[in-house]
Amino acid sequence: AQSVAQPEDQVNVAEGNPLTVKCTYSVSGNPYLFWYVQYPNRGLQFLLKYITGDNLVKGSYGFEAEFNKSQTSFHLKKPSALVSDSALYFCAVRDISWNQGGKLIFGQGTELSVKP
Amino acid sequence: DGGITQSPKYLFRKEGQNVTLSCEQNLNHDAMYWYRQDPGQGLRLIYYSQIVNDFQKGDIAEGYSVSREKKESFPLTVTSAQKNPTAFYLCASSMGQGFPYEQYFGPGTRLTVT
Numbered sequence: 001a002q003s004v005a006q007p008e009d010q011v012n013v014a015e016g017n018p019l020t021v022k023c024t025y026s027v028s029g030n031p032y033l034f035w036y037v038q039y040p041n042r043g044l045q046f047l048l049k050y051i052t053g054d055n056l057v058k059g060s061y062g063f064e065a066e067f068n069k070s071q072t073s074f075h076l077k078k079p080s081a082l083v084s085d086s087a088l089y090f091c092a093v094r095d096i097s098w099n100q101g102g103k104l105i106f107g108q109g110t111e112l113s114v115k116p
Numbered sequence: 117d118g119g120i121t122q123s124p125k126y127l128f129r130k131e132g133q134n135v136t137l138s139c140e141q142n143l144n145h146d147a148m149y150w151y152r153q154d155p156g157q158g159l160r161l162i163y164y165s166q167i168v169n170d171f172q173k174g175d176i177a178e179g180y181s182v183s184r185e186k187k188e189s190f191p192l193t194v195t196s197a198q199k200n201p202t203a204f205y206l207c208a209s210s211m212g213q214g215f216p217y218e219q220y221f222g223p224g225t226r227l228t229v230t
Contacts, residue, residue, distance in 0.1 A: 032216035043221035106158040
């Protein structure tokens, strides 16, 4: 079965420090991986995705993610955190089962808190 | 949230009543999705539709129904058979299913049933 896990419920970072939000996946075959961000009482916003190619993917708002096939990980990173980055972050993997209509399988989310 | 509208933002209903949540998109996307979000559980897929007049059950379809009569609209009905309907409901759309397109999400509807 395909799955994605976010091992940390919450990550706390000081403003200006680098941040990492972790994600590991389990799929058969090549994974298609996504990161989304959600602000309180809002929908999810797409940040970036990995399909193939360069293992370092750059996305919106200065975020990037590193795909590591041997460790089955897709960690989200940012060199310098901002207070406005505080939000709920979701990792997702596309279900590659036949006829799943592009379904995404989401992790449970990681709450990022950036303190001044 | 651009391109996908959900209404209303907040909805209150009495137990035993059916309620319909609206989802409209102007992105000309073929595929549309409904997710349910509960605290600490991430998003769970309720129904999805790849083309007009066609839809499939997701992981938690029991107690829900949908229709897809128009490309831009994918309303979700929460029926009285849904045992725990209070949740945040998110609608999404994507260009299609053949390529790993990202999904775009609406702002959500928070449903409270008492």
